[in-house]
Amino acid sequence: MTSPRKPKLGQNFLADDTARHAIADAIGDPSDRTVIEIGPGHGAITTILAPRCRRLILVELDRALAAELRFRFRETPSVEVIEADILTVDLPALVPHGETADVIGNLPYYITSDILLKLFAASAHLRRAVLMMQREVAERIAASPGVRDYGLLSATTQLYARVDNLFTLPPSAFNPPPDVFSTVIRLDFASRFADLGVDPASFDTFLRRAFAQKRKTLRNNLRAANWTSTQIESNWPENLPPEARAESLTLEQMASVYLALNQSQAHY
Numbered sequence: 001m002t003s004p005r006k007p008k009l010g011q012n013f014l015a016d017d018t019a020r021h022a023i024a025d026a027i028g029d030p031s032d033r034t035v036i037e038i039g040p041g042h043g044a045i046t047t048i049l050a051p052r053c054r055r056l057i058l059v060e061l062d063r064a065l066a067a068e069l070r071f072r073f074r075e076t077p078s079v080e081v082i083e084a085d086i087l088t089v090d091l092p093a094l095v096p097h098g099e100t101a102d103v104i105g106n107l108p109y110y111i112t113s114d115i116l117l118k119l120f121a122a123s124a125h126l127r128r129a130v131l132m133m134q135r136e137v138a139e140r141i142a143a144s145p146g147v148r149d150y151g152l153l154s155a156t157t158q159l160y161a162r163v164d165n166l167f168t169l170p171p172s173a174f175n176p177p178p179d180v181f182s183t184v185i186r187l188d189f190a191s192r193f194a195d196l197g198v199d200p201a202s203f204d205t206f207l208r209r210a211f212a213q214k215r216k217t218l219r220n221n222l223r224a225a226n227w228t229s230t231q232i233e234s235n236w237p238e239n240l241p242p243e244a245r246a247e248s249l250t251l252e253q254m255a256s257v258y259l260a261l262n263q264s265q266a267h268y
């Protein structure tokens with residue numbers, strides 16, 4: 001038996017009318033907002049949003065789909081089509097000076113993590129994102145420390161945004177149906193770096209090292225990142241067990257380890 005052909009560019013189009021309205025509604029009232037839609041496709045969400053937004057920017061990589069959208073919205077000056085790979089688009093340049101934009105999209109799943117990192121990098125220019133992604137990825141993003149799904153993606157996302165897991169759709173909501181269930185999440189961007197008292201770039205690096213090997217304790221991951229055993233042990237927060245893993249620490253606890261080690265030596 002042959003397996004169904006995988007659609008190119010993650011093109012599983014939303015075919016559920018209730019879901020496309022629920023996604024558009026989840027962005028809130030966009031009447032005075034700039035909204036950027038990632039991968040509008042045939043416009044399942046776009047057609048609902050276009051009359052609602054002050055300005056709607058569509059970023060679509062597929063040439064034929066971009067042409068279809070340009071034609072469809074040729075008489076709607078508030079809608080702009082950018083035919084490009086979202087990963088190469090300068091997001092802050094799309095946002096008017098002194099304002100923030102919102103982002104919406106039923107994402108191409110093959111680049112979900114890269115898109116998230118791109119949004120985090122631009123988060124000072126963003127207010128909110130409503131994103132559909134593979135259910136497993138959404139569960140990882142929303143997980144709390146200590147549960148199986150919590151990891152680097154959860155910690156990183158929760159550093160940049162408050163996460164709401166909105167609803168899940170079965171494969172039958174799409175045409176063609178994907179192999180996986182899909183979940184819509186909302187991110188309200190609110191960076192935690194200042195309240196944790198950490199430097200963004202250096203704490204990002206520290207987190208990647210802390211989570212480098214899932215099976216290792218945090219101490220062992222830090223040793224592998226060239227901290228000495230003495231530095232780690234003498235600066236270890238009293239309330240943390242020595243065998244703690246990065247996956248079990250809250251962001252506050254992770255920041256306390258980072259700050260104690262950084263005070264001991266300018267290492268990063």
Ligand SMILES: C[S@@+](CC[C@H](N)C(=O)[O-])C[C@H]1O[C@@H](n2cnc3c(N)ncnc32)[C@H](O)[C@@H]1O
Pocket residue numbers: 009010011012013014015038039040041042043044045059060061062065084085086087105106107108109111
């Ligand atoms: C899952 S489909 C969603 C389409 C539509 N929004 C919907 O809900 O039916 C993903 C869309 O992203 C587009 N796409 C894929 N890779 C892209 C990229 N790197 N940059 C921008 N758009 C991309 C695809 O062509 C497709 O239209």
